[in-house]
Amino acid sequence: MRVVKEAEERRNEILDVAEELFGTKGFDNTSTNDILEKVGIARGTLYYHFKSKEDILDGVIERITGQLMAAASQVVSQEEVPILERLTKAILALDVDTSIGHEIMNQVHKPQNALMHQKMQEQLLSGITPIITRLLEEGIEQGIFHTDYPMEAVEMILLYANTVFDELLEQSPERKERRMEAFVCNVERLLGAEPGILRKAIMEIFEKQA
Amino acid sequence: MRVVKEAEERRNEILDVAEELFGTKGFDNTSTNDILEKVGIARGTLYYHFKSKEDILDGVIERITGQLMAAASQVVSQEEVPILERLTKAILALDVDTSIGHEIMNQVHKPQNALMHQKMQEQLLSGITPIITRLLEEGIEQGIFHTDYPMEAVEMILLYANTVFDELLEQSPERKERRMEAFVCNVERLLGAEPGILRKAIMEIFEKQA
């Protein structure tokens, strides 16, 4: 049976299926056949909407990073919220599984998904760094942070957060906590903030939620 | 014509060719046929020595990281050299193309080589972090560094160095210099060293070489 749909709708159907399969089986272990069968279309149709398998991956990643960046932007732009709180929330939005992260975030860190991980990291770094850097500069004006290299500090923080936090998942709770403490402390140092001030801000956020 | 060699010799021949091809064309774009033709062996022979294409990649990476780690260890163990100098040299040994790095280091950062990059990073991080952490702890005892989280700080530094420095290659000289300054400054902060002290140490090393 033949069903005709508008290009963008079909495109999104394909991306939905691809995102799920890439997220559960990984990019290399998902064949284009897996995708087109699950969508219920023929081979030619798939390649009518995407020029290659990698092009599909790019589409999936673009959708996700777009959503993540929008979320981060939204957090950062809330000028009535204290800077430290905005900073924390913006960083958390990237790692903790928000409603956006989906399954992908879990699988993205396995060696089989190296390409996905790298592309995602590239997009996120280049897209989110300027957003958070702006926030940081605001904090510098307010005298909360002190650094001559805000952008480079942000890069370092995001890169570390994006790479190491996932290996953390299968660690013991004590190690996890120590890692978090270390991370917070290192962030404070990089940003030139008063020691302990970020830790305090984070705890306040969690108390507020409880 | 049939030539018989000892297993380890053949294995190294294969690794030599694979390293060159992976380094110039990337892992995905190198077929097992490319390798076995260049070595001059049959298909079955290749799979007699390696159980899969990925197994070959692992072999290549293991050889390189092994050499890099040995070089770093050697630097760190020179107890008569000041700590700051050893630290600098140990980190530089990883990025600047030493005689070890070969061609691979240039290609390792392209998106097509994501798997290579990831495996290499994993090996390097897990292998070199403890080596440099030990050095850092020595510096803490001497009162040069101050941090409660030496290992995590080292992780952050190595990760950043390994990821960002290569993108740096195609930047303008001014940007490059600024990046280096920022990096040095951020390292000082993470290690809890006196501001400017690492920068001074680095300049002394370069002057000594000149």
Added chain:
DNA sequence: ACTATAACCGACAGCTAGTCGGTTGCGATA
């Protein structure tokens, strides 16, 4: 009702990684 075209189809080509049963050189043993 007609037509242009966007969306769709599926057979096919060309490549790939990995398997397997068979072969050969070589060192050990007697």
Added chain:
DNA sequence: TATCGCAACCGACTAGCTGTCGGTTATAGT
């Protein structure tokens, strides 16, 4: 020196993959 066993080697073959292409059909606009 004769022969025996095994490590090293061979290459045809399988199964599966991505991407192509000429042809087909639904639908929107006239």
